[in-house]
Amino acid sequence: MTLALADAEAFPKDGNLRGATMRTDMGTYHIRPFGQPCIEGFFGGRFARELEDAGDGAFAAHSIDEIAGFLGNDIRRKLKPLMESRWAHDPFARGAYSHALPGHAGKRAVLAAPVDRRLFFAGEATSPNFFSTAHGARDSGARAAKEVLALLAKR
Ligand SMILES: Cc1cc2nc3c(=O)[nH]c(=O)nc-3n(C[C@H](O)[C@H](O)[C@H](O)COP(=O)(O)OP(=O)(O)OC[C@H]3O[C@@H](n4cnc5c(N)ncnc54)[C@H](O)[C@@H]3O)c2cc1C
The missing domain is CATH 1.10.10 (Arc Repressor Mutant, subunit A)
Incomplete structure (x- = not known):
């Protein structure tokens, strides 16, 4: 999921936001990847599938709420949805990349x-x-x- 970021110069290039560590219904956010005026969000597991199932705009809405929780409500007006992927629904992808459940890396x-x-x-x-x-x-x-x-x- 990618959000367009207005006034991007005020934000660090290649910054990261990872606020929630005690729950799995959360995203991690890459601010200005390669200096571009946008924020990429990454989601995993059951929560990613739930957001895919929730339909167009669900990733962006969650991301804007979560980022506003970290950085304050003023940032909402700087963020606009750009694109969302639905790889779990793609029969030739069925997700982005693998992850092992705890204890199952072997x-x-x-x-x-x-x-x-x-x-x-x-x-x-x-x-x-x-x-x-x-x-x-x-x-x-x-x-x-x-x-x-x-x-x-x-x-
Ligand atoms: C958003 C994102 C960002 C990433 N960033 C990085 C990064 O910065 N650095 C990094 O090192 N890695 C990154 N990765 C991970 C990296 O892209 C993958 O680990 C790598 O591409 C996996 O290669 P693979 O050959 O295992 O699988 P894939 O590249 O997924 O190839 C599998 C292929 O099999 C095909 N396929 C599936 N099912 C079938 C079928 N039944 N019949 C025929 N074909 C089928 C698929 O269409 C696909 O082409 C990123 C991945 C994502 C999604």
């Missing part, structure tokens, strides 16, 4: 394991240390390719 190794020495898996979700990143995805592709080559070498 299950990434299960996801990464080949099936019947015929199906091999890559992707950020299979990366033990760099999940949710582009480099984790790239490294996992190299790892899966090595697994295939090692198997072929034995034949």
Whole structure:
């Protein structure tokens, strides 16, 4: 979700707002990414799905309320909805990137394991240390390719 930010110069480039740490119905906000006059909001898990289900404008409305809670009501007039994504509803995405539930990080190794020495898996979700990143995805592709080559070498 992205909000346009008026009078952007008054705000720090690449600032971050993470106010709520004791609840999961919250966003994290990237202020002026790459210096652009906007704020990006990131949401996860059940709360992200609820906001998607709530329809157009729900992410922006929540974000404006939450940011106003951090920075005061004056900021409301500086914020305007720009765009919202709905990746949980996209059958070819089904979300943005993976997250493990507490205590289940080790299950990434299960996801990464080949099936019947015929199906091999890559992707950020299979990366033990760099999940949710582009480099984790790239490294996992190299790892899966090595697994295939090692198997072929034995034949
Ligand atoms: C908003 C956002 C910001 C990010 N910022 C950063 C960042 O700053 N730095 C960073 O390192 N990473 C960042 N990431 C994460 C990074 O983009 C991902 O971790 C990485 O792209 C994952 O690569 P992947 O190959 O595992 O999966 P993907 O890139 O998701 O590729 C999976 C592909 O499979 C396709 N697919 C799914 N189902 C099917 C099917 N049934 N049949 C055929 N195709 C299918 C999908 O359409 C997709 O093209 C960000 C991600 C998001 C969403």
